[in-house]
Amino acid sequence: MKVMAQMAMVMNLDKCIGCHTCSVTCKQAWTNRTGTEYVWFNNVETRPGQGYPRTYEDQETWKGGWTLNQRGRLTLKAGGRLKKLLTIFSNPKMPSINDYYEPWTYDYANLTDAPAQEHTPVARPKSLISGKDMKISWSSNWDDNLGGSAATAERDPVLKKVGDKVKFEFEQTFMFYLPRICEHCLNPSCAASCPSGAIYKRTEDGIVLVDQDRCRGWRMCISGCPYKKVYFNHRTGKAEKCTFCFPRIEVGLPTVCSETCVGRLRYLGLVLYDADRVLEAASVPDDHDLYEAQRSILLDPNDPDVIRAAERDGIPRDWIDAAQRSPVHALINKYQVALPLHPEYRTMPMVWYIPPLSPVVDVVRETGEDAERRENLFAAIDALRIPIEYLAELFTAGDVAPVDRVLRKLAAMRSYMRDINMGRDPDSAIPAAVGMGEEDLYDMYRLLALAKYDERY
Amino acid sequence: MSLDNELTEALVRTRRFFTRGTVSDDLRTLTKQGGRQADDFYRDRWSHDKVVRSTHGVNCTGSCSWKVYVKDGIITWETQQTDYPSVGPDKPEYEPRGCPRGAAFSWYTYSPTRVRYPYVRGVLLQMYREAKSQYGGDPVKAWAHVVDNPQRAKAYKSARGKGGLVRATWEEATELVAAAYVHTIQKWGPDRVAGFSPIPAMSMVSHASGARFTSLIGGSMLSFYDWYADLPVASPQMFGDQTDVPESGDWWDAGYLMMWGSNVPVTRTPDAHWMTEARYRGQKVVVVSPDYADNVKFADEWLAVRPGTDGALAMAMGHVILKEFFVDRETPYFRDYTKKYTDLPYLVALEPTDGGAYRAGKFLTAADLGQDEENAHFKTVLLDSVTDQPVVPNGSLGHRFGGSGAGRWNLDLGEVDPRLTLHEPGGASVAVELPRFDTVDGAPGSVSRGVPVRRIGEHLVATVFDLMLAQYGVARDGLEGDYATSYDDATAPYTPAWQEPITGVPAAAAARIAREFAANAEESRGRSMILMGAGTNHWFHSDTIYRGFLALTTLTGCQGVNGGGWAHYVGQEKCRPITGWAQLAFGLDWARPPRQMIHTAYWYLHTDQFRYDTFSADTVSAATGSGLLAGLSTADVIAKSARMGWMPSYPTFNRNPLDLADDAAATGRPVGEHVVDQLQSGELRFAAEDPDSPENFPRVLAVWRANLLGSSGKGNEYFLKHLLGTDNSLRATEAGEGQRPRDVEWHEQAPEGKLDLLLTLDFRQTSTTLFSDVVLPAATWYEKHDLNTTDMHPFVHSFNPAIAPPWQTRTDWDAWQTIAEKFSELAATRLGTRRDVVAVPLLHDTPDAMANPHGVVRDWKAGECEPVPGATMPKLVEVERDYAAVGARMQALGPVLDKLGTTTKGVTYDVSASIDYLRHKNGAIRGGPADGRPSLKRDVHACEAILALSGTTNGHLATQGFKTLEKRTGTLLHDLAAEHEGKQITFADTQAAPVPVITSPEWSGSETGGRRYSPFTINVERLKPWHTLTGRQHFFLDHDWMAELGEGLPVYRPPLNMAALFAEPSVGDLQEAVGGVTVRYLTPHNKWSIHSEYQDNLFMLSLSRGGQTIWMSDRDAAKIGVADNDWIEAVNRNGVVVARAIVSHRMPEGTVYMHHAQDRLIDVPLAEASGKRGGIHNSLTRILIKPSHVIGGYAQLSFAFNYLGPTGNQRDEVTVIRRRSQEVTY
Structure with a gap:
């Protein structure tokens, strides 16, 4: 066992209101500079939707992340290191600017400077790439709130996997938001793809960074990252990516995206993991086993053996304490309601998600039953407006069972708390039905609902 | 385990020998030491010199506190503050509060849309300069020379909105502005000057800046809450309160x-x-x-x-609740609550109709019982179930005023147990005619339903509860009539089955x-x-x-x-320290009363939208009405309301009110008598009766903190045509013979370009600035001191400058002082000291609310009564205006406060201690007209004054106010504030962190003990009456015009039928000739702009679609061949919009959304339909005024600023949408 510490994040999608404050505060703090106009370290996608850049999840096209080769060994999907070296000068698996968007500005000065003329002055859009007039036809978040659904969301690669489960009809509309940053993976394929060795994972906290001095702009990391969270600064010619706000983390401040999240849905915390078992976990043959494998390499920070090993491996005592108090650890491993994004990319991503619960009961209402009742509530999980298969394709490589378990826990929490809210006696059968004790369920409620500042971070 | 394949593995293994570092056993990782200097780039990027607390003072209810980061003297970015005081261990907190709009705000600071210098329309400035040299440098004569000449006036007015702004100095620009004010006051009168700036809570000092100037010179401040259609008129109607709502933390409860x-x-x-x-x-x-x-x-x-x-759905839900929780089964909690806190048990006299049935008449009052005590007409009556006798409980309007009511204005019923219903086996009942409007076109109809009755004296009476059951159609044994037979009865309003085909x-x-x-x-x-x-x-x-x-x-x-x-939650923000703000904003410390105008009626008349109304006011009357609005146009209704003193009306008379005062003085008679004589003789008229006559035009309009022409101005094209006199895309036709007003004068030729000066202060270019004659550069929210509160949370916090105002920008407080000083300099010799006749409407929360017993309409002009100022017409008050002293008065807290104190919602406060405090805190003015008065020179001084003069921020005043109120209610109240009696929130406190406010009689809820704010908890828990006729929450309204509209009780009324009213096509109609489809046109709020920033922000545009858009359903799009992102045009009689389509299945068929306050400045091409620049969202809307909104002078239906007034509603509109040529030109 080699104990290492990792800064990780959990986002509770059930609380995300899709406001994009995280994107804007991040952009303002980090990437509102020339060369990074199109760079959004943090972005928020409407699902169903194509994501940013478009259809990045279609790894048959983009070849990001890892795969198992015929002998069951982990290999970069875009090809092994030899292939990488041989194709270093021509990298076909690169999103073009059109897969992002052509950034623009406006001729704002015309509003002030326009001479007397026939019509009201107007600020026309100008490409920030060519400087010419343009018609805006794509942006960093073009399909927000199902905008253009037939023309946009139907090309969602995840949707293709769940077949005819989703209809683009008014009555069956559903959507939710997926905020994304760099996953700061335990097994980062960007780093493995870099011919210059410029991408590194910090030993003390696992934050993955691009060395701006060593980067040579080969852009293999962009291809290698299945989440497309490494960007190319076309002014400096270097790759840039989310830094997990390390200058803030190092002084005890949460990341910008976390602290400014008005949905209060982001949790930051330290997890301990066994570095010796990462490759093994990333190499399990069945995609459906990846979630459990990934969870299993996270160590119990309260286990005396783990504590001893951590001290042996040089992890400071206050870091062990932080791992014990970590809301991220609680949500991933204690309550088991947080799931990794696309574990099938085998990068061991360290940004986890609580899948969105709602809405569950509007199907039940057609039966005329009170959908708030516990017995009906659980039945309704199967009838989610958001198809559970869609969530499973995002978080568990298509295995619906773990997603179903999470949603049942969330539903049970609401049902259990309703009795308390209304001043009735709480019903211990409710947590029991989802394999939880009353106190655990109550503690989970406090962590998810009250979500105090010092408990989120 | 290992990676890739053996060959790779061998290669990687060599790393162990060639590289300094440690390779893991599984060869997966290489661990190295050091080499992290490259991180420095991000460390540098993050570093900053200081963090300053501020917020966004736009029309935003967020009231989020922000950290503004500054590096090397440059504002870099912002993130949210997280230091709100805790709401307790078992609830979520208010941190972090913010949104992407606010987070993108700093973009404006250095953006190319920033207004950096003063600008004046070139053609105007040139004429002004020439005239000035011609008149020996006299600015006022120069201004007169330009504007009083029709050709010259037209030359610059018709150039509005067409570029050609040129830079000027502050000196020259403010001189021109001051000259316009002086000339207008002299020639036309101070009430021909108006100011518009909305929602003070978001930045109280910035609002107060121009409002104070406007009020001190006698100008009219235009309302905003009703104009924005955010005022829920139901709130004054039902609660006698403008709006009071829970903070968001109470949703949790x-x-x-x-x-x-x-x-x-x-x-x-x-x-x-x-x-x-x-x-x-x-x-x-x-x-x-x-x-x-x-x-x-x-x-x-x-x-x-x-x-x-939605109303139909709500009525059906009401039907279910009344049936299941009141009739089928009595619910003790609901029964006890409604008896005590609502008008349900109160008795209403029924009036016989011509057809032998009855209709609901007026509340029975003590006067009807033959009692002749004080205010007997305003003491309502119920039946005591114990004695079965009528009783007059405490707490009605009649107890609120006058000596006999002292200690009795409370909800304590004592031994009385009110009877909710008169229904009993074998009891008497009569058929009551009830209005209905549930046909597709909203045409009036009626149903007849039996209602239990009792005879009291000469009156046949019913309880409001029994009338409610009849209105909602809930049947009971023994009651005849058109009652619903079951929930499945689709013919009877208001069953669940009835609403299904509607909703x-x-x-x-x-x-x-x-x-x-x-x-x-x-x-x-x-x-x-x-x-x-x-x-x-x-x-x-x-x-x-x-x-x-x-x-x-x-x-x-x-x-x-x-x-x-x-x-x-519609736009409204709670200006928690309302009392202090009001003194500053309306100059109540120097002169009272101020002129406060209902904005919607103002523009309805002055942008001539009334000329395009082709239907009469009684179009919205009920079948059960008695024809009170017959023959009147909406403009006639407004004029009527004005002359009866119901609603304010400025300009008031067709004569300069300064000259009117001189006339009165010349005759040696009190001004009131003089005016009444003149009105009766017809020599003087209300301006509202002839809005198109030049002496009644609004002449000068100042706009700050607002974008009237890009955001709130319903009927944008009417503004452009009639108010501004420039190019427009108006397509409507004027009312023909027989459709025109009866009382209001009709001019064959509609005026164009009524306004002489449009002045805007802003930090960015907007539709309003581009159409303005003068644009002054304003500081942003990150460049000034101010205060901010909201209804959404219980804190007051501050704005602070992260940097000094850059370029030539100035804070609003500074800019208006500059204008005021220049004004006084020019006015001293030209205007001097004058007397001004201010016409004041009958006011809510004063004894004026008892001017009209039973809400009976009495129009003196129709000979229904005598014109009596303060009773049947506005009060006429003379105010002295020392125009030379305006500049000095702007900068000091005036002496009227010492004598009269402050009054909010009927409670008067002695603020002498606060005045002393401020004299020391802010320092005193030395010399001049304001000698010795507390200083308001700096914005910080204004902040301190607001905090010191309000109960919510000064515990002494809150406690004092409750003690004053206790004398009237006879109940204990002052303990609510006692825990904070010694607390005085200072500006420094708000700079350190958001500060919770203090429970005060200025509001209806209690925050005592740190509880979450919910409105009316003081009423419920402390038995303090609502500010209504009965003192209870009103289901029933007995005003004549409410009965005329069939709205005495809750009722369903469908959206206006624009096909019937304006011959627009019906929703769903395909217009094959133009390839268009007719859709309902809604303008909800935009995710990417409003309220904390605007549509032009590059970050928000990059996160959305980069310009004007209209959301439409895939089904409608398919009908007209529109694909996502196609250019489309929306056209109706009001104007034209060019936008790009967002096609989505999340939109319902038949309805499009064009999000509010997109502006024509960003990527809007020329329209095919007009050949002109495509319009804004309000190019397709116009003002439509509901007659019941201008009721006044009766109980809770009395005017107060932003409390009651016609709404600037805009949702009933329809438009034709079609795909246009995809080749656009600009």
Whole structure:
């Protein structure tokens, strides 16, 4: 066992209101500079939707992340290191600017400077790439709130996997938001793809960074990252990516995206993991086993053996304490309601998600039953407006069972708390039905609902 | 385990020898030491010199506190503050509060749209300069020379909005502005000058700056809450309160939450988390919305109601609740609540109709019982079930004023147990005619339903409760008439089956949600909440929709309970230190009363929209009405309301009010007598009776903190044509013979370019600045001191300058002082000291509310009564204007406060201690007209004055106010503030962190002991009456005009039928000639702009679609061949819009959304339909005024600024949308 510490994040999608404050505060703090106009370290996608850049999840096209080769060994999907070296000068698996968007500005000065003329002055859009007039036809978040659904969301690669489960009809509309940053993976394929060795994972906290001095702009990391969270600064010619706000983390401040999240849905915390078992976990043959494998390499920070090993491996005592108090650890491993994004990319991503619960009961209402009742509530999980298969394709490589378990826990929490809210006696059968004790369920409620500042971070 | 293959493995293994570092056993990782200097780039990027607290003072209810980062003297970015005081260990907190709009605000500081210097329209400036040299450098003569000459005036007015702004100096620009003010006051009168700046709570000092100047010179401040259609008229009608709502933290307390027309994640972004989190407490969430709105994602149930039919759904829910919780079974909590806190047990006299039936008449009063005590006409009556005798309980309006009511204005019923119903086996009943409007076109009809009655003296009476059951159609044994036979009876209003074809909501769902809502309220004693918003509040008949909602929350005992009741969030922000702000803003410290105008009526008349009304006011009358509006146009109704003193009207007379005062003085008579004589002789007329005559034009308009022409101006093209006199795309035709006003004068030729000067202060270019004659560069929210509060949270916090105002920008406080000083300099010799006749309407929260017993209309001009100022017409008050002293008065807190104190909502405060405090805190002015007075020179001084003069921020005043109120109520109140009696919030406190405010009589809820704010908790818990006729919450309104409109009780009224009113095509009509489809046109709030920034922000444009868009359903798009992102044109009689389409299946068929306040400045091409620049969202709307909104002078239906007035509603509109040429030109 080699104990290492990792800064990780959990986002509770059930609380995300899709406001994009995280994107804007991040952009303002980090990437509102020339060369990074199109760079959004943090972005928020409407699902169903194509994501940013478009259809990045279609790894048959983009070849990001890892795969198992015929002998069951982990290999970069875009090809092994030899292939990488041989194709270093021509990298076909690169999103073009059109897969992002052509950034623009406006001729704002015309509003002030326009001479007397026939019509009201107007600020026309100008490409920030060519400087010419343009018609805006794509942006960093073009399909927000199902905008253009037939023309946009139907090309969602995840949707293709769940077949005819989703209809683009008014009555069956559903959507939710997926905020994304760099996953700061335990097994980062960007780093493995870099011919210059410029991408590194910090030993003390696992934050993955691009060395701006060593980067040579080969852009293999962009291809290698299945989440497309490494960007190319076309002014400096270097790759840039989310830094997990390390200058803030190092002084005890949460990341910008976390602290400014008005949905209060982001949790930051330290997890301990066994570095010796990462490759093994990333190499399990069945995609459906990846979630459990990934969870299993996270160590119990309260286990005396783990504590001893951590001290042996040089992890400071206050870091062990932080791992014990970590809301991220609680949500991933204690309550088991947080799931990794696309574990099938085998990068061991360290940004986890609580899948969105709602809405569950509007199907039940057609039966005329009170959908708030516990017995009906659980039945309704199967009838989610958001198809559970869609969530499973995002978080568990298509295995619906773990997603179903999470949603049942969330539903049970609401049902259990309703009795308390209304001043009735709480019903211990409710947590029991989802394999939880009353106190655990109550503690989970406090962590998810009250979500105090010092408990989120 | 290993990677790739053996060859690679061998290669990688060599790393162990060639590289300094440690390779892991599985060869997966290489661990190295050092080499991290490259991190420095990001460390440098993060470093900054200071962090300054500020916020956004736009029309935003967020009131989020922000950290503004500054590096090397440059504002770099902002993130949210997280230091709000805790709301306790068992609830979520207010941190972090913010939204992407606010987070993008700093972009404006250095953006190319920033207004950096003063600008004047070139053609105007040139003429002014020439005239000035011609008149020996006299600015006022120069201004007169330009504007009084029709050719010259037309030359610059017709150039408005067409570029050609040129730089000027502050000196020259403010001189021109001051000259315009002086000339206008001299020639036309001070009430021909107006100021517009909305929502003071968001930046009180900035609002007060220009408002103070405007008020001190006698100009009119235009209202905003009603103009924005955000004022829920149902609130004054029902509660006698402008609006008072729970803070968002109180959503947490609810057990059942309905979001109805309020898209919380978009419009209340910082507060939305309370809703998502409360679900985890087991709160059930229901969303009623026409589209799959952002909040539907969080809902347990979604009722996809058809736009504008929400009232029908609410009425059906009311039917279910009345039947199941009042008739089938008595619910003790609901019964006891409604007896004590509502008008349900009060007696209403029935009036016989011509057809032998009856209709609801007037509340029975003590006067009807033959009692001749003080204010007997305003003391309402109920039946005591113990004695079975009529009694006059405490707490009605009649007890609020006069000596005999002292100690009796309370809700204590003593031994009395009110009877809710007169229904009993074998009891008497009569048929009552009840109005209905539920046909597609909203045409009036009626039903006849039996109502239990009793005879008291000469009156046949019924209880409001029994009338309610009849109105809602809930049958009971022994009552004849058109009652519903069951929930499935689709013919009888208001059953669940009846609403289904109207709303599209399944009958079973409507009934079940109603049942759940009430059952939750019963079990939790009132913790069911409806969070309602603009989707339901911006309709012509929104007051009826809201009364349907409020019936649900009030019948179930949810009002005045934490976690329950109405939660209306439409634009309104609570200016918590309202008293202090009001003194500064309206110059009440120097002269009273100020001129405060109902904005909607102002523009309805002055942009000549009234000329395009082709229907008469009684189009909206009920079948049960008596024809009171017959033959009147809407303009006639406004004129009538004005002359009866119901609503304010400025300009008031067709004569300069300064000259009018001189005339009176010359005759040696009191001004009131003189004016009445002149009016009766016809020598003097109300300006509202002839708005198109030049002496009645508005001449000068100042706009700051606002974008009238890009945002709030309903009927944009009418503004451009008639007010500004420039190019426009108006397509409507004027009313023909026989459709025109009866009383209001009609000019054959409509005026164009009424306004002489449009002045705007802003920090960015907007539609308003581009059409302005003078634009002054303003400081942003990160460049000034100010105060900020909201209804959404209980804190007051501050703005602070992160940098000094850059370029030539100035804070509003500074800019208006500059203008005031220049004005006084020019006015000293030209205007001097004059007397001004101010016409003041009959005011709410004063004895004026008893001017009209029983709400009977009495028009002196129709010979129905004598013209008596203050009773049957406005009060006429003379005010001295020392125009030379305006500059000095701006800068000092005046002496009127010492003598008269302050008054808010009927409670007067002695503020002498606060004045002394401020004299020391701010320093005293030395010399001049304000010698010795506390200084207001700096914006910080103004902040301190607001805090010191308000009960919410000064515990001494709160306690004093409650003690004053106790004398009237006879109940204990002052303990509510006692815990903070010694607390005086200073500006420095607000700079350190947001500070919780103090419970004060200025508001109706209690925050004592750190509880969450919910309105009316003081009324419920301390038996303090509502400010209504009965002192209770009113289901029934007995004013003549409410009866005329059939709105005495909650009722369903459909959206206006634009096909019938204006010959627009019907929704769904395909216009094959133009390839268009007719759709309902809604303008909800935009995710990417408003309220904390604007549509032009590059970050927000990059996150959205980069220009004007219209959302439409895939089904409508298919009909006209529109694909996503195609250019489209929307055309109706009011104007033209060019936009790009967003086609989505989340939109319902037949309805499009063009989000509010997109502006024509960003990527808007020329329209094919007009050949001119495509319009804004308000190019397709116009003002439509509901007659009942201009009722005044009666109980809670009396005017107060932003409390009551006609709404600038815009939701009933339709438009034709078609695909246009995809080749666009600019």
